[in-house]
Amino acid sequence: MKKNYFTPISQIGEFELIKKITNNVISYQKTTKLGVGDDAAIVSFSKNKNLLVSTDMLVEGIHFDCTYTPLKHLGYKSVVVNVSDICAMNAAPTQATVSIAIPNKFSVEMIQEIYDGIKLACKNYSVDLVGGDTTATAGPLVISVNILGESLGSKLSLRSGAQNNDIVIVTGSLGAAYLGLQILEREKLIFKDSAEVQPDLKNYKYILERQLKPEARIDVIKNLKNLKVIPTSMIDISDGLSSELNHISKSSNLGIKIFIDKIPFAKETRKTAEELNIDLLVSALFGGEDYELLFTVSLADFEKIKNNPIYSPIGHISKDVNGVKLYDSSGKSVEINQNSWTAFQK
Ligand code: ADP
Numbered sequence: 001m002k003k004n005y006f007t008p009i010s011q012i013g014e015f016e017l018i019k020k021i022t023n024n025v026i027s028y029q030k031t032t033k034l035g036v037g038d039d040a041a042i043v044s045f046s047k048n049k050n051l052l053v054s055t056d057m058l059v060e061g062i063h064f065d066c067t068y069t070p071l072k073h074l075g076y077k078s079v080v081v082n083v084s085d086i087c088a089m090n091a092a093p094t095q096a097t098v099s100i101a102i103p104n105k106f107s108v109e110m111i112q113e114i115y116d117g118i119k120l121a122c123k124n125y126s127v128d129l130v131g132g133d134t135t136a137t138a139g140p141l142v143i144s145v146n147i148l149g150e151s152l153g154s155k156l157s158l159r160s161g162a163q164n165n166d167i168v169i170v171t172g173s174l175g176a177a178y179l180g181l182q183i184l185e186r187e188k189l190i191f192k193d194s195a196e197v198q199p200d201l202k203n204y205k206y207i208l209e210r211q212l213k214p215e216a217r218i219d220v221i222k223n224l225k226n227l228k229v230i231p232t233s234m235i236d237i238s239d240g241l242s243s244e245l246n247h248i249s250k251s252s253n254l255g256i257k258i259f260i261d262k263i264p265f266a267k268e269t270r271k272t273a274e275e276l277n278i279d280l281l282v283s284a285l286f287g288g289e290d291y292e293l294l295f296t297v298s299l300a301d302f303e304k305i306k307n308n309p310i311y312s313p314i315g316h317i318s319k320d321v322n323g324v325k326l327y328d329s330s331g332k333s334v335e336i337n338q339n340s341w342t343a344f345q346k
């Protein structure tokens with residue numbers, strides 16, 4: 001029978017597609033301890049020594065726009081998004097390979113600038129660049145990074161380990177990267193209409209940096225280790241809080257209660273959201289690219305971090321609800337329907 005080749009990918013979305021193509025993947029190696037389904041895979045060649053493996057790709061026109069992305073920042077970000085996936089396992093990055101597909105509009109100097117950013121990120125996160133691949137392409141610029149990592153000695157944190165009554169924590173603040181992107185898109189439109197008008201971006205330094213030059217929270221991983229806090233589950237916030245909460249809930253088979261007035265925002269983010277008339281909550285839940293960490297801890301471990309302002313408790317794991325439920329300050333349930341960021345939007 002002839003196969004039906006006509007299902008548009010946007011009809012099922014990125015996560016369903018990944019599920020379809022990976023659902024019958026077989027593991028042939030005893031050393032593979034965890035395959036598809038978390039921020040990184042876990043490989044173990046000797047007892048007590050785990051190797052983490054992850055990969056993430058940035059594609060021009062999908063993840064970045066060269067009209068407003070400085071090339072050095074682009075290189076930097078391509079490493080950082082991968083470091084963030086290793087951090088999300090409660091581990092530290094060690095080596096990376098970088099593969100790049102280059103359209104002919106890019107010069108030698110432009111590619112060197114991307115690599116200046118890649119090398120700076122490698123320096124800042126102590127990652128060794130150990131190889132890669134270089135090719136031409138008839139399509140857009142693609143940077144694909146493969147990263148390895150190792151545990152800092154404390155337990156690895158999977159998406160699946162959350163326990164009933166654990167406290168749900170986010171680091172730093174959310175929503176800024178999405179608002180930064182909105183400002184860049186707005187200035188691009190103004191620039192298109194009138195090339196003489198130079199973008200005025202000085203009031204948006206913080207949110208633009210969060211979009212163009214994000215950092216991964218290796219500082220958090222080191223701090224948790226020092227405090228002997230072991231997250232029961234963890235994920236990085238790359239696609240938006242909503243999507244990541246759903247991953248933890250599904251992988252751990254437990255519900256989550258979130259109190260929306262506890263979600264942390266920087267004052268610059270609040271100000272820009274007001275100016276652009278964008279709902280702050282939407283920017284945190286569905287914006288993505290904040291590269292903060294979302295994790296769960298036992299009540300005992302929560303005691304050790306509760307006075308540090310970089311950790312915001314936003315809710316708790318609960319077997320009494322299905323999936324992720326949001327509540328306002330009066331305890332009323334809040335419904336928000338919107339898809340998180342995905343590369344296959346209709
Ligand atoms: P993240 O947001 O942390 O980068 P993704 O949503 O991209 O994670 O991927 C979810 C899981 O599916 C990961 O474990 C990833 O390794 C795996 N995965 C994604 N795409 C593919 C693919 N094309 N083939 C095999 N595994 C994939």
Ligand code: MG
Nearest residue numbers: 055056057085
């Ligand atoms: Mg990915």
